[in-house]
Amino acid sequence: KAGVTQTPRYLIKTRGQQVTLSCSPISGHRSVSWYQQTPGQGLQFLFEYFSETQRNKGNFPGRFSGRQFSNSRSEMNVSTLELGDSALYLCASGAAGLHEQYFGPGTRLTVT
Amino acid sequence: QKEVEQNSGPLSVPEGAIASLNCTYSDRGSQSFFWYRQYSGKSPELIMFIYSNGDKEDGRFTAQLNKASQYVSLLIRDSQPSDSATYLCADYGNNRLAFGKGNQVVVIP
Numbered sequence: 242k243a244g245v246t247q248t249p250r251y252l253i254k255t256r257g258q259q260v261t262l263s264c265s266p267i268s269g270h271r272s273v274s275w276y277q278q279t280p281g282q283g284l285q286f287l288f289e290y291f292s293e294t295q296r297n298k299g300n301f302p303g304r305f306s307g308r309q310f311s312n313s314r315s316e317m318n319v320s321t322l323e324l325g326d327s328a329l330y331l332c333a334s335g336a337a338g339l340h341e342q343y344f345g346p347g348t349r350l351t352v353t
Numbered sequence: 354q355k356e357v358e359q360n361s362g363p364l365s366v367p368e369g370a371i372a373s374l375n376c377t378y379s380d381r382g383s384q385s386f387f388w389y390r391q392y393s394g395k396s397p398e399l400i401m402f403i404y405s406n407g408d409k410e411d412g413r414f415t416a417q418l419n420k421a422s423q424y425v426s427l428l429i430r431d432s433q434p435s436d437s438a439t440y441l442c443a444d445y446g447n448n449r450l451a452f453g454k455g456n457q458v459v460v461i462p
Contacts, residue, residue: 274449284397284441284452297448331396333450340385340445344396 243268245334245345253351259320262348266313266334273315274342275307278329287330290315291337319350327352355380359442359453368462372429376442376453379423383444386418386425391439391455401427432460 246265254260266273275287286299290309307317313334319326329349333342356379366372378386385404389397403409403416403425415428425444429436439455 272448276450276452283454284443284450286449286451289448291448299449329396341387341399341402342450343399344389347396 245332245343247330247332247345247348249348250346251349251351253353254322255353256322256324258322259318260322260350261316261318262330262332262350264315264317264332264334264345266315266332267336267343270334270336270343271313272335272337272342273309273313274333274335275315275317276331276333277301278331278347279327284331287317322352324352326350355383355444355446355451357442357444357451357453359456361456363457363459365459365461366432368432368434368460370432372432372436372458372460374427374429374440374442374456374458376425376427377423378425378442378444378451380444380446380451381420381423383446385445386416387443387445387450388414388416388425388427389441389443389452390436391441393438397441429458432458434460434462436460 272291274289288298309315329347331347332345335342388401391397401416403418413430417426441455442453443450
């Protein structure tokens with residue numbers, strides 16, 4: 242079974258721009274979560290979607306948003322990029338009713 | 354605010370020894386706990402999960418959960434150089450994982 246895929250793997254953007262990241266979960270998984278990882282803050286939860294509904298949201302500004310499509314694929318968007326948004330963005334998928342989450346390879350975002 | 358604490362600094366262990374990692378959590382209602390391994394430059398990989406008090410063994414890994422003390426641990430037996438990585442503890446609640454900052458393990462050949 243194929244794992245979680247994320248595109249693109251690397252991105253370089255300038256301040257003020259916006260970016261969209263994509264995640265395809267493991268086949269059959271309906272839960273998709275997004276996390277931000279930085280050296281200083283570690284892994285922080287952004288939001289979680291299940292069957293196209295956002296069930297939980299972390300403590301991030303409104304510039305961070307996401308959505309999930311009917312095929313469970315998910316996108317997250319960051320608008321008005323700031324230097325502090327430079328991070329590894331990780332997507333994780335999970336099966337309904339189970340708590341285990343499996344991570345994709347991540348998207349490394351650099352904001353200059 | 355859920356908190357997961359991993360307070361130990363980098364852990365160096367000789368090859369073949371046991372590596373012991375500890376983690377405490379603040380949410381007494383947490384029901385499930387996870388250990389992830391993350392190699393430098395890679396994404397976290399799920400290696401163990403535990404839901405019930407006691408021990409759970411999988412190969413060279415043993416997870417231990419003590420809900421009364423709000424404490425989770427991971428033992429790595431017969432440590433190998435390939436075990437050198439950062440180990441992240443997490444608990445699950447309200448449709449999200451809360452992670453500790455991680456512990457770096459270095460296995461010395």
